[in-house]
Amino acid sequence: xxxxxxxxxxxxxxxxxxxxxxxxxxxxxxxxxxxxxxxxxxxxxxxxxxxxxxxxxxxxxxxxxxxxxxxxxxxxxxxxxxxxxxxxxxxxxxxxxxxxxxxxxxxxxxxxxxxxxxxxxxxxxxxxxxxxxxxxxxxxxxxxxxxxxxxxxxxxxxxxxxxxxxxxxxxxxxxxxxxxxxxxxxxxxxxxxxxxxxxxxxxxxxxxxxxxxxxxxxxxxxxxxxxxxxxxxxxxxxxxxxxxxxxxxxxxxxxxxxxxxxxxxxxxxxxxxxxxxxxxxxxxxxxxxxxxxxxxxxxxxxxxxxxxxxxxxxxxxxxxxxxxxxxxxxxxxxxxxxxxxxxxxxxxxxxxxxxxxxxxxxxxxxxxxxxxxxxxxxxxxxxxxxxxxxxxxxxxxxxxxxxxxxxxxxxxxxxxxxxxxxxxxxxxxxxxxxxxx
Numbered sequence: 001x002x003x004x005x006x007x008x009x010x011x012x013x014x015x016x017x018x019x020x021x022x023x024x025x026x027x028x029x030x031x032x033x034x035x036x037x038x039x040x041x042x043x044x045x046x047x048x049x050x051x052x053x054x055x056x057x058x059x060x061x062x063x064x065x066x067x068x069x070x071x072x073x074x075x076x077x078x079x080x081x082x083x084x085x086x087x088x089x090x091x092x093x094x095x096x097x098x099x100x101x102x103x104x105x106x107x108x109x110x111x112x113x114x115x116x117x118x119x120x121x122x123x124x125x126x127x128x129x130x131x132x133x134x135x136x137x138x139x140x141x142x143x144x145x146x147x148x149x150x151x152x153x154x155x156x157x158x159x160x161x162x163x164x165x166x167x168x169x170x171x172x173x174x175x176x177x178x179x180x181x182x183x184x185x186x187x188x189x190x191x192x193x194x195x196x197x198x199x200x201x202x203x204x205x206x207x208x209x210x211x212x213x214x215x216x217x218x219x220x221x222x223x224x225x226x227x228x229x230x231x232x233x234x235x236x237x238x239x240x241x242x243x244x245x246x247x248x249x250x251x252x253x254x255x256x257x258x259x260x261x262x263x264x265x266x267x268x269x270x271x272x273x274x275x276x277x278x279x280x281x282x283x284x285x286x287x288x289x290x291x292x293x294x295x296x297x298x299x300x301x302x303x304x305x306x307x308x309x310x311x312x313x314x315x316x317x318x319x320x321x322x323x324x325x326x327x328x329x330x331x332x333x334x335x336x337x338x339x340x341x342x343x344x345x346x347x348x349x350x351x352x353x354x355x356x357x358x359x360x361x362x363x364x365x366x367x368x369x370x371x372x373x374x375x376x377x378x379x380x381x382x383x384x385x386x387x388x389x390x391x392x393x394x395x396x397x398x399x400x401x402x403x404x405x406x407x408x409x410x411x412x413x414x415x416x417x418x419x420x421x422x423x424x425x426x427x428x429x430x431x432x433x434x435x436x437x
Contacts, residue, residue: 021239023050023154023283024246030161031245039165040070043137047158048072051151054120055140059090066090073140075120087112093126094136099156100126104144123147127155129163137162153282160247167225188228191221191302192242195230198333204304204326205233211322214287214308216240219330221302222253230302236309252279253303256292260300264289264320267311287312291323296335304330368408371401 026046033039040058047056055073059066066085068078085091089110093100102124105111111124123141137159139147195201205217215236221228227248229240240246248254252263265271265288268280279285290305304327306314313319378398382391 021237022046023157024239024244026050027157027161027246027250028240028244030158031164031247033165036166039162043158043162044070044072047137047139047155050154050158051125051139051147053125053139053147053151054142057138057140058135059094059138060135061085061091061094066094073120074142077119077121077140078115083115088115089124090126090136090138094128097128099128099152100124101147101152102126103146125152125155127152127159129159129166134166135162149281153278156278157247157250157282160249163249164225164245164247188221188226188230189243192228192230194334194337195219195330196242197337198330200329200333201231202233204329205231208304208306208323208326209233209235212287212289212306212308212312212314212319214289214306214312214314216308217304217306219293219302219304220253222248222251222257222300224248224257227251227253238307250279250282252277252288253290253305256290256303257300260292260294262289262291262320262323264315266313266315270311283307284309286310287314289314289319289323291320291327293327293331293334295331301331301334303327364408364412368405371404371408374398374401 026042029046030039030042033042043058044056048054055071055075055077057068057071057073057077057079060069061067062082064085065082066088067082068080068090071077071079083091085095089100089102089108092110100110102108102111105116105122105124106113116122120142121140122143123145124138125147126136126138128136137155139151139155141147201219205219208217209215216232216234216238218232218240219230221230225248227246229242229244231242232238232240234240256263265274267286268274268277268288269286274280274288280288285307287308287310288305290303292303293301295301304323306323375398378394378401381394385391
């Protein structure tokens with residue numbers, strides 16, 4: 001547990017990194033991975049110490065075979081080897097999309113024991129990436145052993161983080177779409193920057209922690225498949241900073257996104273609704289409050305939340321009212337930021353159009369000068385010479401100048417209709433394009 005320095009101040013650093021912080025850092029690092037090799041390397045570096053097992057393996061499903069691509073164990077296992085999916089426990093787990101726990105490999109018919117006989121493995125836990133059959137992570141023990149619920153859920157949290165990273169990699173190969181708040185690759189840096197630009201956010205988070213006595217508060221951007229920290233105040237070593245992610249399926253915010261109601265409990269262990277919930281167990285939470293942030297147009301943006309590994313008095317009207325007020329203020333500032341951005345973009349477009357209009361008028365004035373000069377010269381000559389043999393030619397030249405002026409006036413009208421009316425009308429006709437060209 002974290003201890004506070006006896007110096008009468010509120011500023012302190014965690015003495016040691018807690019299992020909760022280690023899990024948070026690992027899942028966040030996996031979620032941020034931008035290629036398969038990074039995902040595998042991060043899992044290999046963290047899974048064994050997080051679970052407390054004696055070996056882990058990362059398995060990839062390749063067609064109808066299980067490829068053991070990486071491992072970290074007290075003795076060599078099957079790294080680099082491939083086995084038929086239908087004949088191996090890892091294949092059964094991925095095909096059925098179920099976590100498998102085998103306390104004794106000698107007593108389970110799904111285990112080809114001859115493959116385990118020459119290894120240290122006597123117990124196995126296997127968790128697949130459920131939404132898409134792409135792989136699994138397994139944990140091994142050297143003695144018959146029943147993994148604890150924490151160990152199994154930690155294994156599942158790592159697979160959920162791997163799924164998040166796989167989805168990110170897929171999104172990163174898609175082209176960006178214009179005109180929306182999000183792009184297919186899910187780049188939320190603009191949201192992080194917007195929250196960072198709200199001067200009141202640090203005060204809100206500080207007040208939230210002082211009001212509740214809790215140790216961690218954050219503003220999170222939450223979507224169907226992403227949970228991103230936009231701002232955080234961490235006094236318990238939870239380990240999240242702006243830009244870090246958690247697997248959204250492992251959070252209570254995923255449920256809030258669906259029903260748009262706050263979730264609050266003083267002590268998960270004493271609350272029948274959450275004592276067996278996976279989120280408090282995975283992250284070691286006892287007290288929790290999370291308030292949805294709803295935009296003015298009714299869209300769900302994210303949450304304002306606070307957590308602590310100890311019980312806290314948060315399920316009361318005063319605390320809930322404070323968090324609701326802060327969430328509404330954040331939503332208001334997000335809306336104001338969007339309106340400001342839209343106004344600035346509109347002003348920039350108007351500035352560009354103004355420059356184009358000025359250029360158009362300048363060119364128009366120059367182009368009008370020539371036909372006006374031609375008409376003036378022709379009129380002067382006719383007045384001076386009267387009707388002569390050259391008069392028809394002069395009149396034709398004057399008419400051509402008038403036609404040129406008429407075309408320029410039509411251009412002015414088109415510009416006015418485009419800006420003030422219903423646009424430029426087109427008269428469509430079928431014709432031979434070859435002749436026209």
